[in-house]
Amino acid sequence: MSTTEIISQARALLETSQPDQALELLTKHLNSHVDSTQFLSVYGETLLETNQLEQAYQVLSKACEMDPEANEGVEKFLYLGQIIGGADGLNYVNIALNKLSAYLEDLNNGNVDQGLLTMYGGSGNDVSKLRHWIIEKLNSGIFGEIEVWMTDLCMEPEAESKCEELIQHSLKLDDANPEAYSLLASIRISQQRNPDAVVALEKSWELFQAKKTKLEQAANDAAEANDNNAFEIGMEYVELIQPLLTLSRFATELELYDRAAVIASSVQDINDSILDSYYIEALAGLFKAKQLLFNGSEEEDYRDIDINTLKQSDNPEITAILNEAKSTLTQGYKIINSDAVEDCDLGLVEQVNELLKELGGPVMSELMPRRGDDEEEGWEDEIQSDEE
Template sequence: MGRPQRKKDKKKPKRTHTKGPKPDKVECENELPEEPSEVTKKENSSSKYGIDQLLDKAQECIDTFNYELAQKFCQRALELDPDNLRVLETSGTLLLELGDSEGAKKCFGRAVELSPDKGHAKYMYLGQLFEGAEAVQCFQKGIELMTNELQQQQQREVSAAFSGSGDEMVSSKDISTAYCSIAEIYMTDCCFEEAAEEKCRTNIEKAISSDDTNAEAYQLMASFFLSKEDREEARKMIEKSVSLWLPKMKGMENETLLQDPAEVAPINYSARINASQILIETESYDLASEILEGLLDEDEDVIQVWYLLGWLNYLQGEDYKGNARYYLDKADKLSKKVSCSDKPMLSHIQELLQELGPGEDEDEEEEGAEMDDFESDSDAEDAVESMES
């Protein structure tokens, strides 16, 4: 049985994109330098591997997703020069990837001490690592530095030959995203702070004014309006957000898929699930369904997507109960194969299925099973009678 069709048949696009082979880690491992002696610590010029070479080796390992070995190269570099900014920031990023938040904090914190007014990236990372007011301060400092750098970039005549100041180029979207991060803090960690609501909205508005093509900012504003129970404004904002990325996704359906849909959409898989949830809450069911069906085309093993499709069909009334049952049944079966920690969602799936009851196909299957049992019993009785006779 295929997925229920809402208006017209929708063929699942063929994918030609395949994952490449797993990266080979041996090359990096064979080139790991020996532990530096006291002499090499004092005389870097005579070392087999200098700071730049160690960082180059680390980058090679990063390119093949071998973060553990990359961090070893960074550690050697730190032993040679504990206050090298490039090494500290690279090491901090790697420690984040490896789940060592405290180690990352130390690296980025030291980088801030050494260069507090240059380089925004370390503040962005610290904003993610800290909570509440500390995180807000980090993001605000990062925004200040990015704004200054962006102004300097705009004042220059940027050409292909321009190499910049050595730092990564800053975009208006980077600044917009940082404002979104602050707004989210006022929605969560600092929601009980005085004037939190006003600060939240102000930062979202700054995010939109910084980059009016940032879908994340409009989606966040939709969430803000929902928290205020203003569904009409929330609907306008989420539809504006979706209009900035969904057409690109739909355009892929008419082309050979040479890349993952996630690479085309400006927001990730999880954010698109959140977008569909907001659309459901604002009763934009068709748009929510279109997004969720697209997510299934990317990955059919996400229970929440099947559940949300079932839920939005259930909310549309009697005519959609068959569709609701189909999607919820899929979610239920998948939950028995894939681990899921969202107990309330699993419980709601069971409640809805119980309320909906079995569908016609399920009734027919049950009747068929009962008939098979009856025929088996009859055959057994006939066999016994023939033996007795």
């Protein structure tokens, strides 16, 4: 099997969320491909996907040493920069960004790299697809650099100006990228420019909605036409989950509780087994209820009000919100008590259980199987036997 075939098979496994199988395939061929930077790059990526950070660092470091100018791929520099972080990490990311910028400049001047076109232009060697790939990778690196400046290097005097420079460059590359506006909202929050953060967040949500709707329509069309692109569309749809969760957290931080709940709920359209979405939706509702009870008083932070105090309120809107939060968390409770809990953060599981306990426990009627489900016949007898 050639190096190209091995890499192609490994990438297919990674794209279908089978990193363990990809690692098994690559490990089997490692000894005969230790001099291939492209092989080492995908091998390092696979090690990252299987949470073997130290091994990934060593493999990717070697691959970068073998190809210091990123002539045989930029991904290894992006991944290594992500692992290292700090100023040293930025140096690696910048190598990738410089190479990608050169590719884009050549493309804009009509000079198409045939190797890149074959690899990233799709089956029809589409230049627009290649351009999309280059800009997507550029933004990936830019977002990574912004994260470093906002975390590892946040105390550096130039941190704020660097973030501003990078996010504006990203928006210039693609002014319809919802993740760029989400990150812009995060930057504005850190600058305590909340009104501007709200504007950026609303723009991000508008673009995410449009993208989500477009992908849903494309998926339906592909399914009807038996199109081979259905899988790629599905993967792009699933990739919306984490950015939407992030955006819903920003909305919560900005006290846009209705918006936060709607964004979190939209994740459930994509995958109804994501515990975070139910938690954020319920939390946003509870903050809204606390805000209503607080009624503008400046004596204390309304977010410090406990749930027992909320439960004592005779405000029908607050009561309705508490019932809705309880119902939402009950859906999360069902996830916790299913096989899907294996993919859940244990700390989040504890938080959901704690909130539910404070609200009086899950809604029992929503935990009962639907009558008429053949596989659930006899559930009444099971409950009776548990009580005996």
